[in-house]
Amino acid sequence: MPAFMWLHGGGMISGGIDVxxxxxxxxxxxxxxxxxxxQYRLAPEDPYPAGVEDWYAALVWAARHAGELGIDARRxxxxxxxxxxxxxxxxxxxxxxRKGPELVFQALTHPMLDDRNNTPSARAFQDIPSWSRQHNxxxxxxxxRTESRQPGRGAVRxxxxxxxxxxxSARPDPGRRTRRSRLQPLMKHDCRRRAAxxxxxxxxxxxxxx
Numbered sequence: 001m002p003a004f005m006w007l008h009g010g011g012m013i014s015g016g017i018d019v020x021x022x023x024x025x026x027x028x029x030x031x032x033x034x035x036x037x038x039q040y041r042l043a044p045e046d047p048y049p050a051g052v053e054d055w056y057a058a059l060v061w062a063a064r065h066a067g068e069l070g071i072d073a074r075r076x077x078x079x080x081x082x083x084x085x086x087x088x089x090x091x092x093x094x095x096x097x098r099k100g101p102e103l104v105f106q107a108l109t110h111p112m113l114d115d116r117n118n119t120p121s122a123r124a125f126q127d128i129p130s131w132s133r134q135h136n137x138x139x140x141x142x143x144x145r146t147e148s149r150q151p152g153r154g155a156v157r158x159x160x161x162x163x164x165x166x167x168x169s170a171r172p173d174p175g176r177r178t179r180r181s182r183l184q185p186l187m188k189h190d191c192r193r194r195a196a197x198x199x200x201x202x203x204x205x206x207x208x209x210x
Contacts, residue, residue, distance in 0.1 A: 002075035003066075004028075004107075005059065006037040007084030007091075011112065011131070011139035012051055013043050015083070023081075034071050036062060040087065044142040051143075055091040056100065063101040079107030082131075083139070086112035115140040 006024050008015045017039045028035040038058050041050040059078070066073035078088045085108035092103050117137050126133040 001071055002031075002033040002077070002104075003062065003069070003071035004031060004033050004035045005055075005062065005076065005078040005088075006035055007040070007055060007078070007080030007087050008037065009080065009082030009084045009112075010042070011135065012083040012087070012143045013139050015042075020081075034069065036069075043139070044145075047145050048143050051087050052090045052094055055087055056094045056098070059091060059095060059101050059103075073101065075104055076101060077105035077107065078103050079105075079109070080111075081109040083112045085109050089113060112136070112139075115144055 004027055006020060006027065008017060008020045010016075017037055020037060024035040024037050027033070036058070038054070040054040043050075055078075059076070062069060062071070062076065063073045078091060079085065080088045088106055089108060089111060092106055095101055095103065117133060117140065122133050122136065
């Protein structure tokens with residue numbers, strides 16, 4: 001069965017796995033696939049690259065345990081909303097660079113991609129109560145601390161495209177769209193459709209991926 005890995009939103013500073021449970025169940029039923037979502041580390045306590053590393057570790061773990069999970073490791077897609085979409089794009093770049101598991105598709109819903117915060121949409125929607133331009137700027141500052149305060153400055157500088165996927169000059173091929181993990185838990189929403197006209201069956205299983 002194909003698998004879809006879903007990353008929750010929240011500006012990379014908030015959010016959690018339970019909020020998106022209905023979304024995951026809907027995707028599982030509509031797409032007839034297994035959907036996996038997980039809680040990644042959040043800024044400011046855990047700035048970049050914590051979230052990206054967590055999801056890359058989850059991708060590798062899922063590929064290695066494909067038989068146990070009942071999924072086809074050759075048909076794994078990844079997507080998310082807002083911050084989750086940005087992390088999905090960054091994880092795809094990381095998987096490409098490390099020659100890790102290949103993704104067959106990315107579904108990026110209004111992704112959080114660029115810390116410059118000066119796109120037309122950022123300027124047009126400055127005062128949205130739920131997530132204003134100021135909120136976005138504050139979140140990026142929490143996620144991307146100044147390089148002078150981070151160890152391994154050279155490594156941080158080389159990894160910059162994965163911090164801000166929109167700035168990458170070498171994105172994953174369109175056909176693919178596109179170790180230090182404490183990701184817990186990884187929730188698998190395994191939803192199967194029954195015969196036509198009968199309700200679907202939803203089952204959620206929690207896995208520890210340490």
